[in-house]
Amino acid sequence: MKSEENMESKGVSRRQMMIGTGVLAAGAAMAHLGGLLKTVEAKEGPTEKWPWPYEKLDPAKTAEIAYEEWYRVFCGAAVINSVVSQLREKVGEPYTSFPVDSFVFLEGGMVGWGMTCGSNTGAAIIANLIIGPRIAGSTAGHQISEDMFQWYSEASMPVFVPKNPKVTTELVKTTADSPLCHVSVGKWMKASGFPIGSPERKDRCARVAASNAYHLVELLNAWKDGKYEPTSSHAPVKEYGITAQMNCMECHGDDVPAAPMAKK
């Protein structure tokens, strides 16, 4: 007890001192290693540079990859990997380190909550990865996300027909008028009569992912060529004082509420 008290009164024990020196030495080594790591990272690391480099891709090939990937990782990750897998080959890092499969949760409008269709979220993630966020000066990444949502909402889905479809019966096409999974899948199921677990519904969603991958690459290629023109004029906050899709009456009927506006 006594010696312990002694040591305590001195503040540090010999053992602690030794650990301390060890830690210091290790710390110095780590700092050195850290320096080395930094130089490596600056050259090819995943976090140093953003946005990431882009090489033009073939839309049809990308769509085929997305279609196949849907059956492995579902809509969001399928769209993401349709682009990332090809850029791994063409560019290498940072795409090689990008954990594509971590985006499986986008499935079903995020883990089955029917929010934004994963094909849209996946496309938005890729656009922002490659072009950068609007806080970084370029608004094109944000704009391409908007264009994708708008295009998806208005398209007669599924647009893309794969070369070797897993379901060969002709699939009904529907227009969602919404980027939401719940609304998009719901309208299609109502029109087709197929339930959520049917091979037809699954193939419909695989083709939707493929359709999105196709259009996303069209937009990215145009952007790469300096020819990209935004098409969406979606501005609900400015016009109505609330975040929304623009077809207010589909949910609210004739009685669309007015949001409280800032006092002038």
Ligand code: HEC
């Ligand atoms: C996908 C369906 C959907 C669409 C489309 C939609 N809303 Fe809503 N909105 C809702 C729901 C559900 C609520 C919650 C309603 C409540 O609690 O009364 C809501 C709430 C609101 C509210 C605040 C709550 C209230 O009732 O006053 C406002 C304001 C509003 N919406 C305006 C709009 C406007 C304007 C548009 C079009 C630009 C729009 N909404 C489009 C579903 C929708």
